[in-house]
Amino acid sequence: MDVLGRYRNLIVLVGVLFAQVLGLAVQVRRPSDNEPTRLIRIWAVGAVTPLEKVLVWAQTSTSNVWHSYFYLRGVRAENRNLKQQIERMNLEQVRMSQDADQARRLQALLAFKEQFISQTMAAQVIGSSGSEQSRSVYIDKGENDGIRPDMAVITADGIVGKVLHAYPSTSQVLLINDQSSGVGAILEKSRLQGILKGTSAGEVALEKVMSDESVPVGEMVLTSGGDGIFPKGLLVGRVTKAGAGSDLFLNIRVRPAADLGRLEEVLVVTKIDERQALPEQTGAARAVDILAGRLPGVPSKPENAENGGAPGTVAPTPTTAGSDAKPKSVSPTASASGGATAARKTAASSPGAGSGSSGATDATKVPPKPVKAVVEPKPQPAVEDSPH
Amino acid sequence: MAITYTSGAQVEVYRFSIPATVLIPLTAVFLQAWLPLRFHFFSFFDLPLLITIGFATARRSPLAGLFTGSLIGILQDALTHHPIGLYGISKTVVGFGASSLGIKLDVENAGARFLLTIFFYVVHEVVYFTIARGLVGLHMAWNWPHEFLSGMANALLGVFIFLLLDHVKQRT
Numbered sequence: 001m002d003v004l005g006r007y008r009n010l011i012v013l014v015g016v017l018f019a020q021v022l023g024l025a026v027q028v029r030r031p032s033d034n035e036p037t038r039l040i041r042i043w044a045v046g047a048v049t050p051l052e053k054v055l056v057w058a059q060t061s062t063s064n065v066w067h068s069y070f071y072l073r074g075v076r077a078e079n080r081n082l083k084q085q086i087e088r089m090n091l092e093q094v095r096m097s098q099d100a101d102q103a104r105r106l107q108a109l110l111a112f113k114e115q116f117i118s119q120t121m122a123a124q125v126i127g128s129s130g131s132e133q134s135r136s137v138y139i140d141k142g143e144n145d146g147i148r149p150d151m152a153v154i155t156a157d158g159i160v161g162k163v164l165h166a167y168p169s170t171s172q173v174l175l176i177n178d179q180s181s182g183v184g185a186i187l188e189k190s191r192l193q194g195i196l197k198g199t200s201a202g203e204v205a206l207e208k209v210m211s212d213e214s215v216p217v218g219e220m221v222l223t224s225g226g227d228g229i230f231p232k233g234l235l236v237g238r239v240t241k242a243g244a245g246s247d248l249f250l251n252i253r254v255r256p257a258a259d260l261g262r263l264e265e266v267l268v269v270t271k272i273d274e275r276q277a278l279p280e281q282t283g284a285a286r287a288v289d290i291l292a293g294r295l296p297g298v299p300s301k302p303e304n305a306e307n308g309g310a311p312g313t314v315a316p317t318p319t320t321a322g323s324d325a326k327p328k329s330v331s332p333t334a335s336a337s338g339g340a341t342a343a344r345k346t347a348a349s350s351p352g353a354g355s356g357s358s359g360a361t362d363a364t365k366v367p368p369k370p371v372k373a374v375v376e377p378k379p380q381p382a383v384e385d386s387p388h
Numbered sequence: 389m390a391i392t393y394t395s396g397a398q399v400e401v402y403r404f405s406i407p408a409t410v411l412i413p414l415t416a417v418f419l420q421a422w423l424p425l426r427f428h429f430f431s432f433f434d435l436p437l438l439i440t441i442g443f444a445t446a447r448r449s450p451l452a453g454l455f456t457g458s459l460i461g462i463l464q465d466a467l468t469h470h471p472i473g474l475y476g477i478s479k480t481v482v483g484f485g486a487s488s489l490g491i492k493l494d495v496e497n498a499g500a501r502f503l504l505t506i507f508f509y510v511v512h513e514v515v516y517f518t519i520a521r522g523l524v525g526l527h528m529a530w531n532w533p534h535e536f537l538s539g540m541a542n543a544l545l546g547v548f549i550f551l552l553l554d555h556v557k558q559r560t
Contacts, residue, residue, distance in 0.1 A: 009450040013484050016458055020473040020480065021523070027471035028524055044466030048418050055422065127467075130420035131475075132431050133516075133526065134468030138421075164469055174469060179527055200528045261428050 042167060045138070049170045052126040053140055060124070117231055119271035120154075121145065125263045126170070135178035135202060136161075137263060142169045150229055152269040158235040158257030159183065159223060160266050171268075175260050176236070177204050184226030185236055185254075187215060193224050196236060196254065204237065206252040213250065215242040221254050231272055402446040402557040412556070413439055413460045421467055432538050434509070436460045438546045440479050441508050442553045444486035445495045453490075457483025471524055478515040482508045498547050505543035510535060 004011065123139040141147050143166045151163045153173050161175040174181050177198040185196040185206055194209040206221060219239045225232030237256040245251035404412070416435040423430040440460050444453035461479030465472040486508055489495070495504055513535050520526040 009454075009484070009488075012451055013454050013480070016454055016480055017477055020458070020477045021519075024471050024473035024477070024519070024523055027473070038466075038472065040462065040472060041466045044417075044463050047414060047463075048421055048467065051418055052422050125425060127421040128424050128431075129468040130417065130424065130464065131468045131470075133520065133528070134470050136469050137425070172469060178469075180469070200526075263425070 041165070045167050045170060045172075049126060049138055049140075049167075052138070053170075056124055056126045056140070116273045117269050117271075118273040119269075120267040121147070121270050123147075123153075123171075123266055123268055125266060129172075132202070133200075135175045135198060135260075136164060137173050137175065139171050139173055139266060139268070140169070141268065142167045142171050144168050146270055147171045147268055152230045152234075152272075153266050154230075154234060154269060155258045155263070155266055157259070158237060159230055160258050160260065160263065162229050163268065173266070176256060177202050177260055182227065183230060183236065184224040185221050186224040186232075187239070188220040188222055190215065190219070193226070194252070196221070204254045204256055206239070206254050207249060209250045209252060211244055211248055211250050215239055215250060215252055217242060231269070401448045401560050403560050404443065404446070404557055408556045409443075412443075412553075413456070413463070417460070417463050417467070420464070432541050433545055434512070434542060435545075435549075436464050436475075437479065437482065437509065437512055438505065438542060438549050439553075440483050441486045441505055441546065442550050444483045445490035445501075445504070445550075446553065446557045448487055448490040450484050450487045450491075453483035453485075453487030454480050455483070457481070470520075470526070474516060474519055474524065477519055478512045481515050482512050485511060498551075501547050501550050502543045505546035506536075506539040509539040509542050513538075 121141060123141040125137050126140050127138040129136045139147075139153075147163055147166045149163050149166055153160045153162060159176060161173045161178075161181060163171050164174040165172040175198070176183055176196060179198050179200060181196075181198050183196040184193070186193045187206075187209075190213065192209050192213055192215065194206040197205055197207055199205055209215065217239055221236040221239060223230040223232055223234040223236060235257045237254045237258075239252055240255045241251070241253040243251050413436065416439040420433075420435045440453075440457045443456050447453060447456075457479035458476050460483075461474075461476035462472055464475040464479075468474075486504070489504065493500065493504075495501055517528055517530055520528055
């Protein structure tokens with residue numbers, strides 16, 4: 001009895017430690033991935049996240065009021081820059097949509113099935129796990145909002161992670177730089193596939209790429225779609241280091257495109273559609289039309305149009321249903337060059353030309369190339385070449 | 389900076405009110421989860437550990453220390469995606485050790501607190517590392533310079549936090 005009294009503290013310590021080690025062993029033996037979330041986690045999350053939500057809300061509101069009503073310095077210049085950026089991106093979109101059209105035609109020939117992100121939900125990052133060893137964050141959307149485990153989480157820059165646990169009003173997102181995460185990835189140019197995993201230092205490594213392959217630094221890494229969580233073609237990051245590894249595989253380090261250390265808002269992919277690729281008559285706006293829109297307009301003269309139109313003026317044939325095409329002035333040089341060629345090519349290769357097919361309507365459609373911004377091809381007015 | 393050996397009769401034992409006992413650890417865990425998102429450097433710190441050490445050295449009761457450490461650790465574990473118990477075991481050991489040492493040493497001055505925090509920070513990391521690698525199978529790399537620098541940073545913050553805790557602790 002004396003011994004028990006004397007070593008009471010030590011005995012309690014050993015008992016508490018033994019109970020925790022036992023609990024740990026049970027959890028390791030039966031991972032809780034497929035089991036309901038443990039009650040203790042629900043309590044802890046329920047105790048901490050409401051305060052985080054309130055703080056994030058207060059911070060966002062204050063920031064919004066300040067930036068929207070008081071701090072407007074430089075907005076005019078920023079607006080001008082953004083407009084210029086939109087013009088540049090419109091031109092880029094033309095090029096990309098032509099590539100996409102070609103890819104779709106090839107995919108249709110191969111009976112290829114495409115994956116589209118058809119529905120996303122914006123969510124705010126409200127907290128982290130608070131541990132350097134567990135790289136995960138909490139978002140302010142949960143089961144009640146339709147979030148489920150294993151949904152992909154992305155930003156406009158690149159992928160972020162996947163939903164690990166969905167609580168009633170919050171969710172835990174496992175980041176791609178965590179040790180236990182795994183993402184199917186593919187190198188953009190060499191098309192080598194590997195598995196993206198986090199390291200203990202919080203870096204991202206591309207594993208299982210054979211050491212006899214050559215991987216240049218700077219090459220882009222995309223999702224391969226092989227993990228069943230991320231659709232194919234989303235941007236992951238860039239290769240920062242590639243060298244010989246310890247085994248038969250290369251040691252490749254990847255810098256994630258999304259800034260995982262400063263996440264504020266993310267998109268949860270709540271629905272992914274898979275469908276057979278169809279050769280669509282999407283017909284994005286032509287580069288020549290965009291360039292023409294930047295030139296000073298020539299007022300249209302109906303009487304001239306009846307007489308065949310002025311030189312250099314293209315009168316579009318209203319064959320496209322729902323098209324909002326208007327007569328546009330283009331320089332003779334421009335209409336005679338790339339634009340006309342492109343229109344001819346499109347008409348020749350697309351059986352449904354001029355049918356006014358709606359094309360992709362999903363705002364977050366994922367084209368075969370890596371995308372950072374969401375683009376939607378517009379219906380193309382059927383423009384016939386002007387006689388010269 | 390004197391760490392003096394004192395007898396059990398000489399040391400003063402403090403206690404904390406129930407609201408302080410509940411709210412201070414909860415706030416520490418909350419800040420630990422929230423601040424690294426805004427200030428990335430904050431992931432170096434382990435606020436719940438500092439609170440565990442602070443409570444344990446003030447109460448000077450090994451049982452109270454180990455239970456406080458255990459509960460704070462389990463709460464911290466619940467926010468991660470790792471099995472519950474990793475932080476729980478580490479902080480149980482630290483809570484027990486800090487309160488046991490608090491009986492033997494005078495830990496009322498800043499220098500002693502600074503050294504004590506560095507020591508228990510390293511103990512905490514060693515226990516965590518051992519369990520994470522040996523029992524859970526996590527791949528972790530031990531880095532002495534990183535651990536020592538983190539220990540120093542935590543000790544500096546700890547000195548300020550212990551000063552704040554001095555204002556809420558009550559003489560028994």
